[in-house]
Amino acid sequence: MKVGIKSYSYCLNHAPETGSHYGGTPYEAFHSGKEQEFLDALPKHLQSYDSARHYAPNQTYIGGISYEEFEALPSGWVNNPLPDEKANRYGKFGEIMPEDEFLGLISACDEFELVWLEKSFAEAVSAKLAQDPVITEAIVKRVVRPKNMHELAEIDTEVKDRDGLYLYHDGKPVGCVRSGHPTDQCLTAHVLLENLAGKASGVLALLHLLKNSGLDPKDLDFVIECSEEGAGDVGQRAGGNFAKAIAEVAGCVNASGCDVRGFCAGPVNAMINAAAQVASGARKNIAVVAGGSIPKLFMNARDHVKKGLIALEDCVGSFGVLLVPDDGTMPVMRLDVLGKHTVGAGGAPQAVTSALTFEPLQAAGLTFADVDRYAPELQNHEITEPAGAGNVPLANIKMIAALAVMKKAIEKSEMMNFIKKHGTIGYAPTQGHIPAGVPFIGPACELINEGKIKRSMIIGKGSLFLARLTNLADGASFLIEAPEKVEAPATVSKDDIKAMILEVLGEVAGKLA
Amino acid sequence: MDLQNQQRVKDAGEKYGTDCVVILGSSDAEGAEIYAETVTAGDPTYAGPLAGVSLELPVYHVFDPIIRAECDPAAWEEQISMMEMVLDPDALAEAVKGMREQYSKDVIEE
Numbered sequence: 001m002k003v004g005i006k007s008y009s010y011c012l013n014h015a016p017e018t019g020s021h022y023g024g025t026p027y028e029a030f031h032s033g034k035e036q037e038f039l040d041a042l043p044k045h046l047q048s049y050d051s052a053r054h055y056a057p058n059q060t061y062i063g064g065i066s067y068e069e070f071e072a073l074p075s076g077w078v079n080n081p082l083p084d085e086k087a088n089r090y091g092k093f094g095e096i097m098p099e100d101e102f103l104g105l106i107s108a109c110d111e112f113e114l115v116w117l118e119k120s121f122a123e124a125v126s127a128k129l130a131q132d133p134v135i136t137e138a139i140v141k142r143v144v145r146p147k148n149m150h151e152l153a154e155i156d157t158e159v160k161d162r163d164g165l166y167l168y169h170d171g172k173p174v175g176c177v178r179s180g181h182p183t184d185q186c187l188t189a190h191v192l193l194e195n196l197a198g199k200a201s202g203v204l205a206l207l208h209l210l211k212n213s214g215l216d217p218k219d220l221d222f223v224i225e226c227s228e229e230g231a232g233d234v235g236q237r238a239g240g241n242f243a244k245a246i247a248e249v250a251g252c253v254n255a256s257g258c259d260v261r262g263f264c265a266g267p268v269n270a271m272i273n274a275a276a277q278v279a280s281g282a283r284k285n286i287a288v289v290a291g292g293s294i295p296k297l298f299m300n301a302r303d304h305v306k307k308g309l310i311a312l313e314d315c316v317g318s319f320g321v322l323l324v325p326d327d328g329t330m331p332v333m334r335l336d337v338l339g340k341h342t343v344g345a346g347g348a349p350q351a352v353t354s355a356l357t358f359e360p361l362q363a364a365g366l367t368f369a370d371v372d373r374y375a376p377e378l379q380n381h382e383i384t385e386p387a388g389a390g391n392v393p394l395a396n397i398k399m400i401a402a403l404a405v406m407k408k409a410i411e412k413s414e415m416m417n418f419i420k421k422h423g424t425i426g427y428a429p430t431q432g433h434i435p436a437g438v439p440f441i442g443p444a445c446e447l448i449n450e451g452k453i454k455r456s457m458i459i460g461k462g463s464l465f466l467a468r469l470t471n472l473a474d475g476a477s478f479l480i481e482a483p484e485k486v487e488a489p490a491t492v493s494k495d496d497i498k499a500m501i502l503e504v505l506g507e508v509a510g511k512l513a
Numbered sequence: 514m515d516l517q518n519q520q521r522v523k524d525a526g527e528k529y530g531t532d533c534v535v536i537l538g539s540s541d542a543e544g545a546e547i548y549a550e551t552v553t554a555g556d557p558t559y560a561g562p563l564a565g566v567s568l569e570l571p572v573y574h575v576f577d578p579i580i581r582a583e584c585d586p587a588a589w590e591e592q593i594s595m596m597e598m599v600l601d602p603d604a605l606a607e608a609v610k611g612m613r614e615q616y617s618k619d620v621i622e623e
Contacts, residue, residue: 402598
């Protein structure tokens with residue numbers, strides 16, 4: 001059972017000022033009152049929008065450069081910015097949106113007068129957003145709705161007297177997010193900022209997905225959203241539904257949607273959910289979409305600042321994938337063999353790796369070397385290594401190679417070659433759900449379409465224990481393959497039929513004679 | 514070492530003294546060394562419950578030959594042998610040994 005991967009989108013929203021105030025680590029540092037030195041130093045470690053656009057992993061994420069071009073670059077990307085011609089705002093998959101426009105988009109996604117922008121700022125960003133090829137006229141107009149535009153004095157009052165949070169641009173307040181309720185901790189200005197930013201970045205990913213696929217928004221059947229945010233109120237802290245809220249802004253009037261969660265394994269589980277619904281015929285098509293995470297911005301910045309490095313975690317990341325019935329013309333996702341980390345499998349890396357790679361491959365009658373590229377977890381190691389978290393994609397492919405040796409699929413002496421040939425280099429922002437395999441769906445499909453690879457495995461792993469409900473981790477995986485060409489049915493021409501009739505008539509005439 | 518694990522080790526160390534052996538599974542030598550220091554001399558980052566608390570516990574990396582010899586070979590094969598190929602077992606065991614030799618009491622006799 002297979003479904004077609006029709007198109008994909010990957011977007012970044014540069015958000016250094018929002019992140020340095022409201023990212024989980026800086027926000028916690030601010031409230032603890034004990035880390036003023038870190039908070040004072042952080043702004044000196046931020047990179048400009050221009051630098052973020054020239055940063056090779058960011059361009060790889062949005063499809064500004066191909067994965068193969070990225071792989072060929074020397075390491076130390078931060079010190080080797082891309083040339084201007086490779087550093088455009090728009091790539092094949094999506095875009096890197098500047099922070100002021102992102103604030104405008106967040107405001108456009110607000111239905112409850114929760115986001116106020118200063119009038120002249122709102123008008124300026126509305127005009128800029130109008131230049132974006134995927135931003136609709138309706139969205140541009142929403143940025144300048146009178147109810148969302150206020151004087152700075154009113155914004156000051158909202159922050160100082162009613163628990164609002166300032167939004168900043170060029171170091172100055174340009175708006176605020178208001179508190180949604182006087183006592184409900186699920187509707188504080190901080191939670192609402194996270195959720196509205198997740199929604200807005202998800203909208204951007206869906207708009208690019210629709211553009212890349214050529215699908216009329218009205219023809220989208222269903223959306224499954226798979227970020228890590230929780231939208232709700234005190235009665236249901238993560239009731240949802242991001243998917244439908246995103247579809248509404250994108251003009252998908254005939255779509256419905258729901259959310260799927262599972263920490264970093266969420267997107268892979270969402271893909272499996274969506275594919276199963278499309279393959280069964282329950283839905284005509286499904287967009288799997290995830291907005292990005294404000295809390296993950298500058299998550300490792302303490303270490304980056306301490307080591308005198310640029311704090312690179314300044315982009316909210318989002319993605320979208322459109323699944324449709326398999327017609328033999330596009331890369332497919334297989335549903336007959338899925339990696340599943342069971343409750344009883346245990347948490348040892350060996351058990352997890354076996355459940356996600358060896359077991360589904362064995363079920364498919366394949367071996368380790370039959371997968372051209374493994375995409376386990378694509379964290380950018382230039383971010384994680386200084387924070388003591390190592391090179392995650394490399395560690396993962398090493399585990400897969402070691403398991404291949406144990407299962408006698410390759411010789412031990414071939415391990416390094418296997419790692420180089422079948423591994424992937426991480427380029428994704430550390431946005432939690434985003435690094436977990438899914439950024440490679442786009443590049444894998446491109447490589448398949450170019451005939452350079454036949455098969456890729458997408459793997460997601462989630463740290464469920466962070467929620468304090470279970471000590472278990474989670475994991476899921478699936479295979480993407482080249483389409484099997486559908487044989488055209490044999491056709492018979494008019495001349496053939498004529499010849500056949502004449503032949504039969506000739507035989508009959510002969511018998512009569 | 515995170516604050517919750519420091520508290521767990523502190524509770525066990527205070528209850529059982531140096532009869533309590535700490536076995537680390539860190540995949541990174543630098544981290545293993547800091548964890549080993551934390552459960553012997555005290556938390557070098559002064560952030561957790563073991564800041565200024567010298568438990569002097571005997572500490573080993575799971576890849577230390579002494580610990581490996583104690584393990585059921587079948588369980589080792591099933592649970593750990595893959596990571597043995599991926600990581601540098603000798604470097605990890607040595608990193609912990611350095612701290613053990615400086616700060617641990619009642620180490621396991623070789």
